[in-house]
Amino acid sequence: MDKIAVLGAGSWGTALAMVLADNGHAVTLWGKRTEQINEINEYHTNKRFLPEIGLPTTIKATTNLEDALDGANSILLVVPTKAIREVCQKLNTILNRPVTIIHASKGIEPNTSKRISELIEEEISEANRDAIVVLSGPSHAEEVALRHPTTVTVASKNMEEARKVQDLFNNQYFRVYTNEDIVGVEIGGALKNIIALAAGITDGLGYGDNAKAALITRGLAEIIRLGKAIGANTQTFAGLTGMGDLIVTCTSVHSRNWRAGNLLGQGKSLDEVLENMGMVVEGVRTTQAAYHMANEIGVEMPIVNELYAVLFEGKDPKNAVDSLMSRGKRHETESVTNFISDLAE
Numbered sequence: 145m146d147k148i149a150v151l152g153a154g155s156w157g158t159a160l161a162m163v164l165a166d167n168g169h170a171v172t173l174w175g176k177r178t179e180q181i182n183e184i185n186e187y188h189t190n191k192r193f194l195p196e197i198g199l200p201t202t203i204k205a206t207t208n209l210e211d212a213l214d215g216a217n218s219i220l221l222v223v224p225t226k227a228i229r230e231v232c233q234k235l236n237t238i239l240n241r242p243v244t245i246i247h248a249s250k251g252i253e254p255n256t257s258k259r260i261s262e263l264i265e266e267e268i269s270e271a272n273r274d275a276i277v278v279l280s281g282p283s284h285a286e287e288v289a290l291r292h293p294t295t296v297t298v299a300s301k302n303m304e305e306a307r308k309v310q311d312l313f314n315n316q317y318f319r320v321y322t323n324e325d326i327v328g329v330e331i332g333g334a335l336k337n338i339i340a341l342a343a344g345i346t347d348g349l350g351y352g353d354n355a356k357a358a359l360i361t362r363g364l365a366e367i368i369r370l371g372k373a374i375g376a377n378t379q380t381f382a383g384l385t386g387m388g389d390l391i392v393t394c395t396s397v398h399s400r401n402w403r404a405g406n407l408l409g410q411g412k413s414l415d416e417v418l419e420n421m422g423m424v425v426e427g428v429r430t431t432q433a434a435y436h437m438a439n440e441i442g443v444e445m446p447i448v449n450e451l452y453a454v455l456f457e458g459k460d461p462k463n464a465v466d467s468l469m470s471r472g473k474r475h476e477t478e479s480v481t482n483f484i485s486d487l488a489e
C-alpha cells in the first residue's frame with residue numbers, strides 16, 4: 145500500500161483519488177474550501193463536481209497541505225494549469241525529501257509556452273523530487289467515477305517510475321499503458337482541448353458530424369505538426385493521448401471544452417460562458433499558448449489561428465469556419481506524410 149497526496153479536489157482529482165482508494169492505497173485529497181473538505185470527510189461526497197457519486201470512505205480530505213504531504217510517497221498534482229506554479233511553490237517550501245510527482249493536468253502556460261512537467265521542474269527543487277510522471281488519456285471524470293472502462297497512459301523520462309505509477313493506478317476498470325514520450329503525451333493532452341472548443345462551436349452553429357470529423361482529423365494534423373517541431377514522437381499522437389483524447393473530448397457532452405465551444409457557437413460571449421461553467425475550460429488559455437508557439441516556431445495551425453481570432457479578437461464563429469473552408473487548396477497528406485511514414489517504420 146502506498147500513501148498518496150492528491151492535490152486538487154475538483155472533478156479529476158476526486159475521480160483519480162477514487163481509483164487509488166479502490167486499489168487499496170491511503171489517499172489524502174487536498175483542497176482549499178473547508179466546506180467541501182468537510183463534506184468529503186463527513187458525507188463521502190463531492191457534490192459540486194461529482195453529483196450522485198459516493199466516494200470510498202477511506203479517502204481522507206484536508207485543507208492543510210502539510211497534513212496531506214505527511215508520509216506521502218507520491219504526489220498527484222491535478223489542479224488547473226494556471227494554478228500549477230503556485231501549488232508547486234507551496235509544495236517546495238514544505239517538502240524535505242524526494243517524492244515522485246505525478247501530474248494529470250492538461251495545458252500549456254500561455255506566456256512561456258511551457259508544458260506542465262517543465263513548470264514542475266522549474267518550481268520544485270531537484271532535492272524534493274524523484275521522477276516526474278504524466279497521466280493522460282481519454283478519461284472523463286464522470287465516467288471514471290462510475291468505474292466505467294477507461295484507458296490512459298503514463299509517461300516519464302524514467303520508465304521504472306512510469307511502471308510504478310502504472311501499478312498504482314491500474315485495475316479492472318482503469319487500464320494504464322506506459323510511454324517514454326513525455327513531450328507528445330503532454331502536447332496531445334493539452335492541444336486536444338483547443339480542437340474540442342472548435343468542435344463545440346461547429347455543433348453550436350448547427351453544422352453536423354461532417355464538420356466535427358473534419359476538425360478532429362485536421363486538428364490532429366496540426367497537433368502532429370507542432371509536436372514534431374518540438375521533439376515529440378509522432379507515433380504518440382495515434383494513441384490514447386492523441387487521437388483517443390481528441391475523440392472523447394470532441395464528441396462528449398461531459399467535456400467542458402466542447403460545452404464552452406457549443407455555447408460560443410450559439411452566440412454567447414466568452415466571458416458569459418466562462419462565468420457560468422463553474423469548472424476549468426483549459427482550452428482557452430492553451431489556445432493562446434499554441435497560437436504564440438506556432439507563430440514563433442513557424443508551424444502552420446489554421447484551426448488554432450481561427451479559434452484564437454474567435455476567442456480573443458471578437459471574430460464571428462461562422463466567419464471563422466468560412467475562413468477555414470476557403471483556404472488555399474492543397475493535397476491532403478502533405479502535412480502528415482512524415483507522420484504516416486513514421487508509423488509505417
Ligand SMILES: NC(=O)C1=CN([C@@H]2O[C@H](COP(=O)(O)OP(=O)(O)OC[C@H]3O[C@@H](n4cnc5c(N)ncnc54)[C@H](OP(=O)(O)O)[C@@H]3O)[C@@H](O)[C@H]2O)C=CC1
Pocket residue numbers: 152153154155156157175176177193222223224225227230231248249250251283284285286422423424426
Ligand atoms: N475533469 C476531467 O474529466 C479531466 C480533467 N483533466 C485535467 O485535470 C485538471 C483539473 O481539472 P478538473 O479537476 O476537471 O477541474 P475542476 O474545475 O473540476 O476542479 C479544479 C479544482 O482545482 C481547484 N483549484 C483551482 N485553483 C487552485 C489553487 N490555486 N490551489 C488549490 N486548488 C485549486 C479548484 O478549487 P476551487 O473550485 O475552489 O477554485 C477545484 O477544486 C485540468 O488540467 C483538466 O484539463 C484531465 C482529464 C480529465
Ligand SMILES: O=C(CO)COP(=O)(O)O
Pocket residue numbers: 250281282283284337340389392393398399400401402424425426
Ligand atoms: O480531458 C478530458 C477528457 O480526457 C476532459 O476534458 P474537458 O476538460 O473538456 O472536460
